[in-house]
Amino acid sequence: MEIVILAVVIALVAVGAISGLVIGSRKKKQLPPSAPPSAPTITAPPAEPHVGDEAETPREEPRRTIEEVDLPTADEATASPVTVEDPVVAAPEVEVPAPTAGRLIRLRSRLARSQNSLGKGLLTLLSREHLDEDTWEEIEETLLTADVGVAPTQELVDRLRERVRVLGTRTPDGLRALLREELLALIGTDFDRAVKTESGLDTPGVVMVVGVNGTGKTTTTGKLARVLVADGRSVVLGAADTFRAAAADQLQTWGDRVGARTVRGPEGGDPASIAFDAVKEGIAEGADVVLIDTAGRLHTKTGLMDELGKVKRVVEKHGPLDEVLLVLDATTGQNGLVQARVFAEVVAITGIVLTKLDGTAKGGIVIAVQRELGVPVKLVGLGEGADDLAPFEPEAFVDALIGD
Template identity: 65%
Template sequence: MSDSLILTIIIVAVVAVVAIGVIAFVTKGRKPKTPYTSERDADDLPTGQSAEGDTDAAADTAGASDAPIAVQEPAAPAAPQLDVPEPVQGRLARLRARLTKSNNMFSKGLLALLSQDSIDEDVWEEIEENLLMADLGTEPALELVDALRERVKIEGSKDPARVKAMLREELLKLVDPSLDRSYLPEPHPDRPSIIMVVGVNGVGKTTTIGKMARVLVAEDKDVLLGAADTFRAAAAEQLATWGDRVGVPTVRSEIDGADPASVAFEAVSAGIDQEVDIVMIDTAGRLQNKVGLMDELGKIKRVVEKKATIDEVLLVLDATTGQNGLQQAKVFSEVVNVSGIVLTKLDGTAKGGIVVAIQRQLGVPVKLVGLGEGPDDLAPFNPEDFVDALLEG
């Protein structure tokens, strides 16, 4: 072996020894990293590692701290924050400004005509036209004009305050405070009260049911909703969203186009099992033909009444449709035994006289009215507050 080769081997060996020594020195001086610890089952450990197998790591960390590392468990998800509906009492009075605004011309026009120094036949005809434009209906308008004629003739007063008082009294007679406007069915000892809600699509029926749920919750009632409008894809989802806001459950089908009567039956069954106070059932509002509508709603009624009698059938109508809404009302009144009206969109372009016209045509009272877009802008109908709102301004 040559002297140069021997020298090369010696140099490599010396470098290796020096490197090993440096590594050993650095490793000895470095504090081992404390591993993340938590309570784990054997099944949580990596494959091939037993619960006792990590003895070296345990020995290295034994003196690092007298107390174990605390592992904070993730916080439980907070319960959803539920809406608290506004109290029902006084809602219509609070919303009166909206109704007043939409009927200002009605009241001002009538009062101006009735306060003239001389009320001749032309003026009475103008008063009648004013009433008809307010959607009062022909027969009620004639009744009101005849009553006012008689009172003006007897009293002969032109004082605006007295004229307004006369008009208020006669309008109130037409609205009829004697009608039963209770929207809360009588409770039953062994089952929920059942409310079926009907109306054509597009009048805000599902939204109105959601708002009604808020009214009932505000009255401390335990409510359950049944999404039996299975033909409109968004109806069940929309209804459930309204219910979720106030903690009201919704029974619905996961299949579009499911049998509405089956969903309604399941809703009533769930309401009985859960011992709720009221079950409200949404229904489809297609009016392609009266026969199909009659068959569908009739089937729902028959199937539901195998479990419980339907206590209330509420018809939702859009007040802005005016006299056209009366045609819809007639169809539904022929199909099911409507017991009350929910009149939506009474603010805006609606004419206050439609309340009288609907009640006259159907022979059933307006029980709730919608006066805005807010979730609590549905109020129990109060004849006195309503007439006062018509005559304000």
């Protein structure tokens, strides 16, 4: 019996010891009551709002009665309201273009600077004491270099040789007068060089401007609008060049400067449709002239050239097309003649505009292109200024070539 009691006592002591060890180890693993100062503070995310059965009971908010709300007085209520004016957008200022009469004469010095190698070169050669075969070959070469063309060059040289031999004139003034007369005969003084802008009907005159890329066609159309406005004509512009993104914006800018409205369509739209609408708008507004700027079509693209013919046919549904102006870059020389031939096969060219004539010594292109097409040069571009497009005057042009 005593042995059993002793065993129970030993078991109780062992259980107590084991319990003390377990409790002691747990106390050692507890976290300290406060985190050290350098430990980061962890913020729990905001609780999401509860809905439905889990929704919280609304809290009571203080509310004001109608008597506690400050209302405006009678004077304040009847006071005139504060008005905010819309910003005023200033309309573009309409410019007054320079008069066209005598423009080429005013620009003659600019033209003369670029043509010295032609006119003065010829006078220097003709003033030699002995006009032998070598001299005449140099004269011929000078004319060819200036893009006068083979046939006109041979014709001019033959006439000069005959007249110098018969008349025997060798004074500077005599040679200048002789050369002036022969150059005027080649250029022609009997062409009608006026731009046709009157239809003879109750519809506006319609002018279509054509040419390849890079000749300054859209700029020329804008400058032509200035020429017409300067002469007292009202103008509507048709932006039928839908293949070049900036063409319509560029043309509209030119029109806004002189108060001419521009009819345009979406980029890549049908050029013939826009040309048709431009003439329609011109008729509705009673405008004097409608100018249609077409795409700068490469003369090697047969399909695009056919499209140009379509524009012409669609425009003529309103009435006759009064003028088709071909814009050529004078600096391209004989390549311009290739362009002229192809355009003449598609549309009936009635006049030529030579641009950049002030930047080239190839003034003979005037003679060559007229001979090629049988139509006159009607306008020439002599600079980058807005009013540097001038009606072509043969006398002023030749005087610029040979100097005073």
